[in-house]
Amino acid sequence: MSVVGSEAQTSMHQQPGYHGAEHPAVVLQKVVQELPDACERLAYVRQMTEQAATTVLGLVDTAQENAEQVRRQGHDLSDSLSRMAAAPELSVERARAMLKLCAAYAATAAGFAEREKSLHTEIMMAQGFQDLSGQVINKVIGMLERAEKPLEHLLADFDPPASDVPADAQTLAGVQTPDKALQQDDVDDLLASLGF
Secondary structure: OOHHHHHHHHHHHHOOOOOOOOOHHHHHHHHHHHHHHHHHHHHHHHHHHHHHHHHHHHHHHHHHHHHHHHHHHHHHHHHHHHHHHHOOOOOHHHHHHHHHHHHHHHHHHHHHHHHHHHHHHHHHHHOOHHHHHHHHHHHHHHHHHHHHHHHHHHHHOOOOOOOOOOHHHHOOOOOOOOOOOOOHHHHHHHHHHOOO
């Protein structure tokens, strides 16, 4: 840092009105130095969030397909069992065939439950970014909170630029009550003067 820059920073620390607190410009300078790192971290959180959302959506899509398959098989099995129960005669061969279908369905349902358990674990693992994102967001919030008061002090030192708009034009006209509203003849005259 140059001697001039060092003197300027020293004088900023010693300006009256800040009573031991850092000058707003010094605080803002530190915040500006932290901004690139904060932006990079937020971009990383965004990327991790997108990846987690994509992973979860893919897992849910697969689970829905598996659930639909189990639902169809269960519906078909239920219909077959109902028909068999209503039949006047039930042979041993048909009963054995139905028991085999029931056993196959039970195995399918057990496999589905196992896949669902694994899928839930994968969904929980996909949320692992949450802890990191909370830390990064808290850091950025802290940085912004540190900048808030110095910005207020800095802006208080400057008068706002004069506006080119007349003061009376900056206020809203208010509610258009019937006695103040434009009449249809006035609107027609205005449109005629504009060539409509």
